[in-house]
Amino acid sequence: MKSYLEMTKEELAKEHEILSEEYGRFQAMNLHLDMSRGKPCKEQLDISMGMMDVLNSQVDLRCEDGTDCRNYGCLDGIPEAKQLLGDMMENHPDNIIIYGNSSLNVMYDTVARAMTHGIMGNTPWCRLDKVKFLCPVPGYDRHFAITEYFGIEMIPVPMSPEGPDMDMVEELVSSDPAVKGIWCVPKYSNPQGYSYSDRTVQRFARLRPAATDFRIFWDNAYGVHHLYDTDQDYLVEILAECKRAGNPDLVYKFASTSKITFPGSGIAALATSLNNLEDIKKQLKNQTIGHDKVNQLRHVRFFKDIHGITEHMRKHADIIRPKFEMVEQMLDEGLSGLGIGEWTKPKGGYFISFDAMEGCAKEIVGKAKKAGVVMTGAGATWPYGKDPKDSNIRIAPTLPPVAELKTATELFVLCVKLVSVEKLLESNR
Numbered sequence: 001m002k003s004y005l006e007m008t009k010e011e012l013a014k015e016h017e018i019l020s021e022e023y024g025r026f027q028a029m030n031l032h033l034d035m036s037r038g039k040p041c042k043e044q045l046d047i048s049m050g051m052m053d054v055l056n057s058q059v060d061l062r063c064e065d066g067t068d069c070r071n072y073g074c075l076d077g078i079p080e081a082k083q084l085l086g087d088m089m090e091n092h093p094d095n096i097i098i099y100g101n102s103s104l105n106v107m108y109d110t111v112a113r114a115m116t117h118g119i120m121g122n123t124p125w126c127r128l129d130k131v132k133f134l135c136p137v138p139g140y141d142r143h144f145a146i147t148e149y150f151g152i153e154m155i156p157v158p159m160s161p162e163g164p165d166m167d168m169v170e171e172l173v174s175s176d177p178a179v180k181g182i183w184c185v186p187k188y189s190n191p192q193g194y195s196y197s198d199r200t201v202q203r204f205a206r207l208r209p210a211a212t213d214f215r216i217f218w219d220n221a222y223g224v225h226h227l228y229d230t231d232q233d234y235l236v237e238i239l240a241e242c243k244r245a246g247n248p249d250l251v252y253k254f255a256s257t258s259k260i261t262f263p264g265s266g267i268a269a270l271a272t273s274l275n276n277l278e279d280i281k282k283q284l285k286n287q288t289i290g291h292d293k294v295n296q297l298r299h300v301r302f303f304k305d306i307h308g309i310t311e312h313m314r315k316h317a318d319i320i321r322p323k324f325e326m327v328e329q330m331l332d333e334g335l336s337g338l339g340i341g342e343w344t345k346p347k348g349g350y351f352i353s354f355d356a357m358e359g360c361a362k363e364i365v366g367k368a369k370k371a372g373v374v375m376t377g378a379g380a381t382w383p384y385g386k387d388p389k390d391s392n393i394r395i396a397p398t399l400p401p402v403a404e405l406k407t408a409t410e411l412f413v414l415c416v417k418l419v420s421v422e423k424l425l426e427s428n429r
Contacts, residue, residue: 004420005339009428012421019418023371026411031372033408038190038350039399040259040316047315048261051302061297069293075285076277081267081296087306088224089255090237091271097280100291103256103268107217108146110252110270113283114180114213115150120249120279122213125152125180134172134182136164138353138381138392140190143183143219147383154383157182159189163196166203177210181217187235188222191381191394192353193346195233205241207250218253222349224313225259227321233347239271248273257299259350260312267292267299323397327352327409334413340420343395352395353381360419361390367415373408 007015055061061069063078076082077098086093099106118124125131133147137156147154155172158165163186172179184204186196196204204216218238226232242250249272257266270280303309328345331354335341343354356364361378368375376394379385395412397405 001337003337003339004417004424007424009425012425012428016418016421016425019414019421022414023367023418026371026414029372029407031407031411033373033400033404035396035400035405035408036374036376037399038259038396040263041319041399041401043319044259044316044398045262047312047319048302051261051298054301055294055298061294063293063297063300067293069297072289074290074293075281075288077269077291078293078296078300080300082269084300084303084305084309085255085257085267085269086271088309089220089253089269089271090223091239091253095239095271095274095277097270097277097284098291098296099268099270101256101264101266101268101295102258103219103221103254103270104142104146106254106268106270107143107219109287110217110280111146111150111152111181113280114215117283119213119215120275122211125150128178130178132176132179134164134169134179135383136182136184136189137383138191138387138394139183140185140219141376141380141385143185143217144383147183152180153178155179156383159192159194161194163194163200166200170203170207173207173209173214175210179209180211180213181215183217183219185219185221186238187220187233188225188346188349190221190349191351191392192344193349193351194344195235195348198236201236201238201241202245205238205245205247205250207247209250214250216251218251220253220255221259223255224309225316225350226313226348227317227324228347229314229317231347239273243273249275252276260309260316261299261302265295267296320398323400323402323405324352326402326406327395327397330406330409330413334410335416338417338420341416350396350398352397354393354395354416355391356393356416357420357423358389358391360416360423361387361393363419363422364412364415365393367419368408368412371411371415373411375412 081098082093082096086096115125132153134157135154136159253271256268365375365378379387
């Protein structure tokens with residue numbers, strides 16, 4: 001089909017008439033579909049149900065060091081869980097703390113601790129005139145919500161398929177002591193599905209921050225979430241790279257089993273240097289006597305080892321890969337060549353990032369909602385919810401059943417076309 005950018009005003013008007021009629025048909029369907037967040041679908045949750053059977057009232061609930069998991073103890077997690085999550089995160093168990101069900105909660109705690117008590121003897125952030133965080137964009141809205149909640153100034157950093165703009169990161173981190181951290185989703189990033197290149201990770205490890213309490217918040221949420229068995233992205237391990245670069249304390253690395261087992265009752269982990277761990281445990285021992293060891297044991301007994309996780313994730317991929325491929329095919333068939341949108345084709349993770357024509361994202365999401373499909377709010381992938389180009393939209397294919405996802409994607413493609421035509425007609429007045 002001819003590019004919309006090359007159409008005459010009359011051709012655009014005719015196209016608008018056709019699209020508006022089709023949109024009316026969707027509105028008449030009275031749809032109630034939700035693809036707003038990256039949740040696992042029922043089928044994904046079902047493959048973890050066996051975990052509910054590995055523990056019962058008859059089994060031994062002691063872990064390998066003899067600790068009774070029903071009782072107090074193990075502030076940093078049972079040894080088996082530290083080994084399992086350490087293997088998943090590619091870190092030594094000695095560098096791991098096991099937490100509760102949410103890595104986001106660990107990130108919040110980490111920022112809160114820095115605000116109230118400082119990092120490794122440095123001035124608490126709450127006593128400083130200005131605290132800044134770098135935010136690769138588009139990025140994860142819940143990261144941005146944490147820093148906004150604490151009144152931390154957020155600075156957008158452009159993303160590319162290689163990762164964040166490292167020239168900008170290096171300049172800001174080395175020149176401004178108010179820059180205290182950066183949010184990163186380094187593998188199959190949210191929402192673009194990009195994985196940081198080897199060179200990007202190496203440059204992160206070699207940062208020379210002006211602030212001694214600067215930390216990289218490395219949220220490796222999708223470290224094992226591949227869509228394909230062989231065509232997978234590889235990520236250089238950041239803690240080892242930092243140690244080689246003489247920056248062992250530079251990184252807090254986060255992960256969880258939220259999109260591996262049950263999001264409501266997984267286990268989360270933080271990996272970092274021994275110095276950082278000592279600093280964290282000083283606070284943690286006042287916060288808790290230990291997290292849910294029974295749940296930690298349940299995960300270990302279910303998976304047994306990292307190979308169990310790998311096989312489990314293949315089952316996840318088999319469920320969601322067809323959904324990603326269907327959405328990508330429908331975007332290709334419906335929008336390629338029209339000049340009104342670009343989108344990513346990730347090899348893993350939970351999202352597809354769509355860039356509409358400038359000034360169209362909010363209207364596209366709004367039209368979809370009016371016709372019965374709820375999507376992530378336009379602007380959510382930017383700090384303060386303000387996308388300066390009003391162009392980025394996060395597509396979350398995992399939760400809806402295939403038939404509903406197909407309908408929702410058809411409507412989304414239609415809304416992109418309709419809003420783009422309206423934008424072009426307006427500019428041609």
